Amino acid sequence: MEKVEKGKTRVLKGFFFVLLFILVMSGQRAMSMSDEDCLECHGEEGATAEESEKSIYVDAEIFAHSSHGEEGCISCHQDADVEEDEHPVPLAKVSCEECHDDVAEMYDNSLHGKARERGDDLAPYCFTCHGKHNILSSENLDSTTNVFNIPQTCGSCHQEGTAMTKTHVISEHNILENYSMSIHGKGLLVDGLKVTAVCTSCHTSHNLLPHTDPESTIHRDNIAATCMQCHANIEKIHKKIIRGELWEKEPQKIPTCVECHQPHKQRKVLYADSLPDSYCLECHSNPDLIKVGHDGGAISLYVDVEEFDEFEGTMHKKEGISCVKCHTNMDNSREIVCQGSGPVDCSSCHANQDLFYKQSVHGKKLAENDPNAPSCADCHGKHNNMSKQRVDSPTNARNVPKLCAQCHREGETAAIRTKSGEHNIIAHFSMSTHGKGLEKRGLLVSATCTSCHTAHSILPAADVDSSVNRHHITDTCATCHFGVANQFEGSVHSQQMAGDNTEVPVCNDCHSSHEIERIDQSNFRKHIFDQCGDCHEQESHSYLNSYHGKASLLTGGERVAKCSDCHGAHDIFPESNPKSLLHEGNAVETCSKCHLGANTNFTEYLTHASHHDKERYPELYYTFWIMTTLLTITFFIFGLHTILWFPRSLKERLKRRKAERRKE
Amino acid sequence: MSEKEIVYVQRFSVFARVLHFTVIVSFMTLAVTGMVLKFASEDWAGAIADFFGSFWVLGILHRIGAIFTVAYFVLHFVLIFQSWKKTSKSLLGFLFDKTVGMVPNLQDGKEIVQTLKWFVGKGPMPRYGRWTYWEKFDYFAVFWGVAVIGGTGFCLWFPEMVTILIPGIWLNVATIIHSDEALLATGFIFTIHFFNTHIRPEKFPLDKVIFTGAITLDELKHERPREYEMLVEEGRLEDIICKKPPGWLVFFAYVFGFSALTVGVTLVFGIIYAMVKSIF
Numbered sequence: 001m002e003k004v005e006k007g008k009t010r011v012l013k014g015f016f017f018v019l020l021f022i023l024v025m026s027g028q029r030a031m032s033m034s035d036e037d038c039l040e041c042h043g044e045e046g047a048t049a050e051e052s053e054k055s056i057y058v059d060a061e062i063f064a065h066s067s068h069g070e071e072g073c074i075s076c077h078q079d080a081d082v083e084e085d086e087h088p089v090p091l092a093k094v095s096c097e098e099c100h101d102d103v104a105e106m107y108d109n110s111l112h113g114k115a116r117e118r119g120d121d122l123a124p125y126c127f128t129c130h131g132k133h134n135i136l137s138s139e140n141l142d143s144t145t146n147v148f149n150i151p152q153t154c155g156s157c158h159q160e161g162t163a164m165t166k167t168h169v170i171s172e173h174n175i176l177e178n179y180s181m182s183i184h185g186k187g188l189l190v191d192g193l194k195v196t197a198v199c200t201s202c203h204t205s206h207n208l209l210p211h212t213d214p215e216s217t218i219h220r221d222n223i224a225a226t227c228m229q230c231h232a233n234i235e236k237i238h239k240k241i242i243r244g245e246l247w248e249k250e251p252q253k254i255p256t257c258v259e260c261h262q263p264h265k266q267r268k269v270l271y272a273d274s275l276p277d278s279y280c281l282e283c284h285s286n287p288d289l290i291k292v293g294h295d296g297g298a299i300s301l302y303v304d305v306e307e308f309d310e311f312e313g314t315m316h317k318k319e320g321i322s323c324v325k326c327h328t329n330m331d332n333s334r335e336i337v338c339q340g341s342g343p344v345d346c347s348s349c350h351a352n353q354d355l356f357y358k359q360s361v362h363g364k365k366l367a368e369n370d371p372n373a374p375s376c377a378d379c380h381g382k383h384n385n386m387s388k389q390r391v392d393s394p395t396n397a398r399n400v401p402k403l404c405a406q407c408h409r410e411g412e413t414a415a416i417r418t419k420s421g422e423h424n425i426i427a428h429f430s431m432s433t434h435g436k437g438l439e440k441r442g443l444l445v446s447a448t449c450t451s452c453h454t455a456h457s458i459l460p461a462a463d464v465d466s467s468v469n470r471h472h473i474t475d476t477c478a479t480c481h482f483g484v485a486n487q488f489e490g491s492v493h494s495q496q497m498a499g500d501n502t503e504v505p506v507c508n509d510c511h512s513s514h515e516i517e518r519i520d521q522s523n524f525r526k527h528i529f530d531q532c533g534d535c536h537e538q539e540s541h542s543y544l545n546s547y548h549g550k551a552s553l554l555t556g557g558e559r560v561a562k563c564s565d566c567h568g569a570h571d572i573f574p575e576s577n578p579k580s581l582l583h584e585g586n587a588v589e590t591c592s593k594c595h596l597g598a599n600t601n602f603t604e605y606l607t608h609a610s611h612h613d614k615e616r617y618p619e620l621y622y623t624f625w626i627m628t629t630l631l632t633i634t635f636f637i638f639g640l641h642t643i644l645w646f647p648r649s650l651k652e653r654l655k656r657r658k659a660e661r662r663k664e
Numbered sequence: 665m666s667e668k669e670i671v672y673v674q675r676f677s678v679f680a681r682v683l684h685f686t687v688i689v690s691f692m693t694l695a696v697t698g699m700v701l702k703f704a705s706e707d708w709a710g711a712i713a714d715f716f717g718s719f720w721v722l723g724i725l726h727r728i729g730a731i732f733t734v735a736y737f738v739l740h741f742v743l744i745f746q747s748w749k750k751t752s753k754s755l756l757g758f759l760f761d762k763t764v765g766m767v768p769n770l771q772d773g774k775e776i777v778q779t780l781k782w783f784v785g786k787g788p789m790p791r792y793g794r795w796t797y798w799e800k801f802d803y804f805a806v807f808w809g810v811a812v813i814g815g816t817g818f819c820l821w822f823p824e825m826v827t828i829l830i831p832g833i834w835l836n837v838a839t840i841i842h843s844d845e846a847l848l849a850t851g852f853i854f855t856i857h858f859f860n861t862h863i864r865p866e867k868f869p870l871d872k873v874i875f876t877g878a879i880t881l882d883e884l885k886h887e888r889p890r891e892y893e894m895l896v897e898e899g900r901l902e903d904i905i906c907k908k909p910p911g912w913l914v915f916f917a918y919v920f921g922f923s924a925l926t927v928g929v930t931l932v933f934g935i936i937y938a939m940v941k942s943i944f
Contacts, residue, residue, distance in 0.1 A: 556713070627840060652789070
């Protein structure tokens with residue numbers, strides 16, 4: 001039995017060898033060197049090169065399980081593919097580029113690749129991170145490029161104390177330690193989250209570029225996009241204070257992610273730590289600090305700490321906003337980090353206000369480089385800007401007229417160039433009911449400049465988008481005078497009744513714009529018929545010929561009935577409308593406001609009748625002409641009588657005087 | 665002729681003079697306050713309203729003037745009654761008396777013709793009696809004026825009340841009549857009456873008689889020969905001879921008379937200015 005078994009085994013062995021021979025021979029036809037051939041020398045543990053005595057051992061097991069296990073040795077070590085047993089020593093460096101050409105190109109341009117090109121011995125090559133024969137897919141937990149191992153892989157160089165950190169200047173320190181303490185590091189190392197950010201998430205694997213390179217993922221222009229790979233919705237979170245689109249379009253305007261969330265230390269907002277206010281004030285607390293302006297003049301760069309003090313009500317300081325949050329574009333690589341950082345752009349945070357401002361007349365003038373155009377700081381102040389709630393803030397309701405007056409007071413820049421025809425705006429406002437309410441009685445709800453003109457969307461009244469344009473003024477006034485606006489709705493003068501007629505009056509036609517008076521004050525009442533008369537000329541004229549009109553012209557005449565007393569002010573309706581004060585059902589009551597005991601007959605008094613209108617008012621016409629005839633005849637007869645009498649009377653007197661003299 | 669020889673005769677009784685004084689004061693008040701309203705757009709009107717503080721004050725003064733007007737209108741009948749009582753004539757006989765009555769008669773017609781002839785030098789100065797025709801016209805003009813202006817004024821004072829009876833448009837009519845009749849009255853008094861009585865050279869600058877009540881006998885003989893003759897004939901001349909008016913009265917006559925003249929003439933100029941302006 002045993003011999004039979006042995007015979008069978010020999011047959012099988014022989015068959016195996018034949019098969020192996022065929023396989024080997026067929027293989028030899030394609031590549032002359034097999035892995036076995038290689039392993040003959042390199043498979044031996046402890047094998048070393050003959051001259052250098054470096055290890056040439058390759059663990060066949062590990063290689064077989066590596067990403068390249070399917071490939072043969074000579075796929076990479078092409079110069080080892082020789083007919084003879086001996087291959088050139090040393091073999092050429094393996095070129096990964098043969099297969100990974102796209103990655104290789106990135107690497108060549110990267111910080112690492114460039115360093116290598118410079119001949120930096122410490123510059124990593126593919127195998128430094130990926131390994132050699134043990135290359136594993138980054139999906140593999142054992143891979144050096146697996147997300148869990150990346151900090152360690154990178155840290156092999158970028159860790160305090162390595163040869164690289166000792167010989168290279170890198171601005172960030174304790175990177176690996178900081179990372180492991182950061183929210184990203186904790187996520188990875190403590191929570192085992194593989195979706196957390198590791199070195200390559202931000203820096204990329206092969207396209208590593210310095211942050212100064214505009215192509216770099218960590219360049220300040222790109223950093224937002226980089227962070228948003230994971231924090232896709234971060235815009236929404238910050239939108240309340242930062243206009244979203246700025247993240248991508250104009251990132252230089254806003255603090256970039258890392259300026260608040262420091263790189264490698266992302267834990268909470270630690271912005272102040274990178275460029276603390278104390279650092280800025282090292283220079284800027286010096287009252288003599290100046291820079292040279294474009295015109296060669298000195299511009300003070302002094303920042304009064306007292307002024308910029310939270311206890312002084314400085315809004316930004318109160319909110320804990322540090323210098324660099326507004327003064328962006330700091331650059332650590334510059335000797336003076338803030339040099340050339342440019343002006344502060346408030347729109348980074350105050351996006352809506354800026355949008356309105358840019359469309360406003362102020363904003364447009366500024367865009368035209370008009371030297372008189374006010375910028376944010378001209379009204380709000382620079383470091384001392386305060387909440388408008390504070391009584392000492394220039395934008396507090398009570399101080400707004402003073403603020404606007406700086407340019408709009410008669411004789412000042414804006415007042416000189418205005419084309420609106422409005423003059424003495426500030427003085428008139430002070431005398432107006434709004435101005436008195438605000439300035440004398442301290443009524444904060446009283447209208448101030450910005451109440452009508454808005455704070456940021458200021459446009460000339462002629463502009464259809466202006467809050468004080470004819471088409472919007474009713475709405476503007478209605479923000480406070482809601483009840484009056486309600487009455488005005490549907491009246492003869494309202495837009496809905498007037499239709500295409502653009503001549504209908506709006507609030508300021510009767511109430512003026514800056515000289516607004518209480519309607520019960522004498523001056524206002526004395527001008528009502530003028531205002532109505534602007535359009536209702538004939539009615540105004542006939543009114544002035546009536547008792548009411550004539551008395552109105554005299555001192556104390558304000559108490560006499562004015563247009564609005566009979567017709568209504570905001571609630572004027574055609575006489576046919578039962579809502580009209582002059583509708584037959586209401587006329588007696590309307591007259592009775594002054595004339596106690598008025599009756600229907602009384603209301604038939606013709607207020608606007610003219611004795612010149614024969615067709616409509618023949619009674620008055622004939623009365624007038626009878627009276628005129630009577631006057632004319634009387635004066636004619638007696639005038640003639642007097643003219644004839646005068647010379648006779650004169651002669652008579654002279655005659656008498658002569659007679660008297662003769663007697664004497 | 666020394667002063668002592670000047671003989672004065674009484675022309676107007678105290679009652680008549682007081683009545684005329686009332687007429688002057690109330691008429692001036694009515695004219696000024698009324699014209700301020702009529703010509704309210706004039707600067708002078710505004711200045712007067714300013715002076716009085718308010719047009720409202722003017723309105724009150726105007727109504728007070730109206731009350732006085734009604735008062736003298738009524739009192740004047742008392743004067744007529746008193747004068748009639750002094751005579752032995754019947755009431756109608758007294759009213760239509762050709763010598764002392766105010767009602768115009770044929771003699772006045774003759775005198776108008778004579779006067780016009782005298783004016784143009786075609787005849788002697790007419791021999792006027794106690795009342796000349798223009799004085800009679802003035803008298804009836806006041807009658808007419810008080811009735812018309814007073815009646816319409818009453819409507820305008822109490823419009824709520826009168827419209828119980830009359831339509832509202834009558835108030836418009838009343839306004840026109842009141843205003844134009846007042847213009848006639850004011851214009852007439854401050855030009856024609858002033859000329860006839862004071863400004864004409866024979867009387868210039870002022871005839872004090874309405875204040876002092878007395879004229880000289882010479883004046884009576886010269887200006888009203890018919891009355892003089894009648895008085896002599898009836899033997900009543902002695903009855904009306906009076907003392908020379910006291911100095912204070914003469915002084916008052918000048919001050920008040922000139923004031924009234926000034927106010928009146930100024931107002932007329934204001935009116936003429938406003939009317940001329942409104943034409944051009």
